[in-house]
Amino acid sequence: MPVTSPTTFRTTYAEIAAKAGVSRATVSRVLNGDDRVHSDRAQAVIEAANKLGYRTNRAARALSTGRTGQIAVVIDDSPAVLTDPFWGVVLAGISRVLMVHDIHSVLMVSPLESEDSPIAHYLEGGDVDGAIFLTVHQEHVVQSLVKKGLPVVVIGTPIDLKSEIVYVDTDNRLGAELATKHLLSSGCKKVATITGDISAVAGIDRLEGYHAAHLSLGIEVNEDLIAHGDWSFENAKTLTLRLLARNPDIDGIFAANDTMALGVMAAIHERGRMVPDHVAVVGFDDNLMAQTHRPGLTTIRQDIVGLGAAAAESMLSILQGETPAPKILPTELILRESA
């Protein structure tokens, strides 16, 4: 016999059934919204349940239905990721939506290196009904999970688009185009960019946006103005210094994220130049630093809560047997002092 749960004593269907004068089967029907129960008996069941403070036992339900009512949220276990305020907000977006549908989010912080990492096993183990990945981990691992029938949603565009992975992402390309166009159309003649990590899709897309802006305005891109960064402050600063040394007449810089934009500004100041008077700067993300830094950083805001919410909704949709199309969320230019 099991040790009595250390917490509360729980009401069961049996007690509700007794109190309402019906069978357990009927209790189940009523509590699960089955129409074909006489409304008076249904009423009695509901009252009894309320009076007894009934809470459904998820373990029992899971055992019976094969559905756990839980979704794993997998996040990469690296300081760089965890330290990024971005993910907290995404988590909130996911959690809120799932909560409404009475689904719990199980957090798994871990690298997902190989197909038989502990996490991968957890995920196939049936402890959860699906998994949302907060960064594109090793893509083939995710892929193999999908093949095994696990409902999966990835936040961020997968590299291999042919893979039938369901994903949601910010419109990085259009956002970057917005940013670059803003610089170009507000008088900048020579706009450089510090890209993100080009092995990541977000990095590529934001660079493409830079190109697209030039193209649409009929301006030729000078490859010499493109510096390949890695999302980090220090690196961006170094690259900017180099850029400015080679092209002293640069008057605008689009950094592929806010952290790098701060590095860019630091470099500009170090060269004794002013933002935005000498060089205008636009970032991407609109994180806290963008707001608190002086001068305030003009940047591209993404709907981060929305990203999480969209991922959760895609998951719900998969669980209902559908195959949701990828969702790409719009961005918005936030004007502050830097450009």
Add this chain to the structure above:
Amino acid sequence: MPVTSPTTFRTTYAEIAAKAGVSRATVSRVLNGDDRVHSDRAQAVIEAANKLGYRTNRAARALSTGRTGQIAVVIDDSPAVLTDPFWGVVLAGISRVLMVHDIHSVLMVSPLESEDSPIAHYLEGGDVDGAIFLTVHQEHVVQSLVKKGLPVVVIGTPIDLKSEIVYVDTDNRLGAELATKHLLSSGCKKVATITGDISAVAGIDRLEGYHAAHLSLGIEVNEDLIAHGDWSFENAKTLTLRLLARNPDIDGIFAANDTMALGVMAAIHERGRMVPDHVAVVGFDDNLMAQTHRPGLTTIRQDIVGLGAAAAESMLSILQGETPAPKILPTELILRESA
């Protein structure tokens, strides 16, 4: 009959038992590390389990034992909290420790306003074996959960210490003392402080540390140098401006967190003064901004991963029937350019 689990087909004890030529009871014993099983049979069971790729069904176990193997991690649903990089790291610390013990972290993002908020019900509902709170929400709600027998650990010192809530926290008082002493002993004659929210224990403790430093160095505290902030950038900036207007000879400022320290520095610059030459600044937290800002922010580093890990360990200890003492984690002064 249940709908077959959408994911993988699962091996059960029955199959292992058949393959190993033993009973299900024996399979259970072996897989749960019960010694008194002949080692050869045990071996057979283990081999069979591996060969069949057995994964334990948590729902079944939970139903049988009354233990879910899940801990709720409750975090306040406010932008200010979610945007704080701090919590992501704490989460990682918690998750890692629990994971090792095969316990899942269920994330609940929500305010926990009242004793019958949905979350409170979830928590008493037996869906989890315990709860870790990432901010002291309404303390009486937490208290009532404890009274109902739910194992609870709070990250952050509760206001009502007499309450028997298990908690872990950073040594805010000593950290603040360290910060203030650094300013005082490196030549500053007039050190002001921008406090955090004084209705929060962390706010109070950091202010106390400021006092303690003066006391231990035999310097009298000038109440006029204490400005009551609210952790935010803007507010800190405003307060600093006011402080400097009234006391132009302030040459050091301890801000109770890094975000405010940035506000302080912004204000100092706005007044045309230099950091640290005219005014030295020390923050608290050592977040990303402290590192990327120029000049680099001298600050107090807390062991954030450690905080999460400590909370998780306290939880494990409670689950084993112990009553862990509060844990207070040490801090460290990180020297950069600002002081």
Add this chain to the structure above:
DNA sequence: TTGAAAGCGATACCAC
């Protein structure tokens, strides 16, 4: 429309 009853998979008591 309703109830009886057979599972779901693991555990733990009881008897051998």
Add this chain to the structure above:
DNA sequence: GTGGTATCGCTTTCAA
């Protein structure tokens, strides 16, 4: 040491 089996609470077929 080991096996048989009742049990956890809910769902769902099957009959009535």
